[in-house]
Amino acid sequence: MAPASLxxxxxxxxxxxxxxxxxxxxxxxxxxxxSGGNVALALLCNTAATGAxxxxxxxxxxxxxxxxxxxxxxxxxxxxxEITFRVAALYAGIQIAGAILGTLSAHLMxxxxxxxxxxxxxxTPQLWLSEAVAAFGLVFVIxxxxxxxxxxxxxxxxxxxxxxxxxxxxxxxxNPAVTIARAFTDTFAGIAPTGxxxxxxxxxxxxxxxVPLSAWLFERGxxxxx
Numbered sequence: 001m002a003p004a005s006l007x008x009x010x011x012x013x014x015x016x017x018x019x020x021x022x023x024x025x026x027x028x029x030x031x032x033x034x035s036g037g038n039v040a041l042a043l044l045c046n047t048a049a050t051g052a053x054x055x056x057x058x059x060x061x062x063x064x065x066x067x068x069x070x071x072x073x074x075x076x077x078x079x080x081x082e083i084t085f086r087v088a089a090l091y092a093g094i095q096i097a098g099a100i101l102g103t104l105s106a107h108l109m110x111x112x113x114x115x116x117x118x119x120x121x122x123x124t125p126q127l128w129l130s131e132a133v134a135a136f137g138l139v140f141v142i143x144x145x146x147x148x149x150x151x152x153x154x155x156x157x158x159x160x161x162x163x164x165x166x167x168x169x170x171x172x173x174x175n176p177a178v179t180i181a182r183a184f185t186d187t188f189a190g191i192a193p194t195g196x197x198x199x200x201x202x203x204x205x206x207x208x209x210x211v212p213l214s215a216w217l218f219e220r221g222x223x224x225x226x
Contacts, residue, residue: 004064006087012065013091014098016057020069021102021181022109023053028188029110042188043165051162058154067154070175071095072207076139079211092177099181107185118183118190122170127195128202130170135206137164138174143214176200 004012027049031042054069061067068074071092078088107114141160145153164172173179173191179199182191191199 006090009065009087010090010094012061013068014094014101016061016065016067016069017095017098017177017181018102018105019057020050020053021099021178022106023049023102024178025103025106025182025185025187025189026109029106029112032188043171046188047162047165050165051158054161055154055158058157062153065091069095069177070138071177072135072175072203073139073142075204076143076207076211079208080143080215095177096180099177100184103181103185112187116184116186116190118186118192120186120190120192121195122191123195123198127170128198130168131173131199131202132206132209134164134168134170134172134174135203136210137206139207139210140214143210144218147218170199173199174203174206176203179203 024046028042028046031045035042035045057069058067061069066077068077068091074083074088074091074095077083078085083091104114107116138157138160141156142153145156161172161174164174173182176199179191179196182189183193183196
């Protein structure tokens with residue numbers, strides 16, 4: 001099969017990011033409405049929807065764009081030499097735009113104000129550490145599964161994120177596009193803009209640290225993108 005054109009790859013990343021955020025934000029709104037104030041139950045519902053949509057999106061979009069859906073994952077592939085800086089920047093831009101569109105779509109579907117700014121504060125060192133760990137683990141899973149069983153990547157990423165929702169204090173955003181988009185929703189999934197820079201920095205660090213370890217552990221050399 002011939003490689004997809006850049007336009008198709010960008011469209012896949014944008015549409016995928018939009019559906020991802022529609023699922024994250026929309027399921028958060030639904031869960032909060034139906035859980036009767038039980039935050040653990042609401043988070044469990046939000047977790048299930050997020051893990052499930054990731055499996056679906058990665059399975060259908062990976063043959064087109066690689067289904068990064070995440071600037072931190074794109075960064076990791078760039079550091080491995082599998083994608084150029086120019087393409088990585090385009091991927092990140094469309095991922096962020098798509099994610100914001102997905103958030104706004106969720107607001108429309110649930111009859112909420114379209115434009116919102118989150119007020120949930122998430123700006124503490126333990127949350128930054130959680131995001132570094134979450135992003136590190138995500139990249140580690142992607143490269144590990146990609147080395148041995150590429151067909152399992154969709155399921156393993158969905159399962160990993162579902163698990164990381166509960167073993168990290170931050171509920172595992174692990175994605176700069178997700179983080180930025182969630183600053184535009186003052187709902188269950190929101191993060192106040194003050195917390196965004198710390199989350200993104202931690203995610204980038206975690207993803208970058210996973211690259212050399214994965215290359216060494218899974219016996220794969222770094223190559224230069226052309």
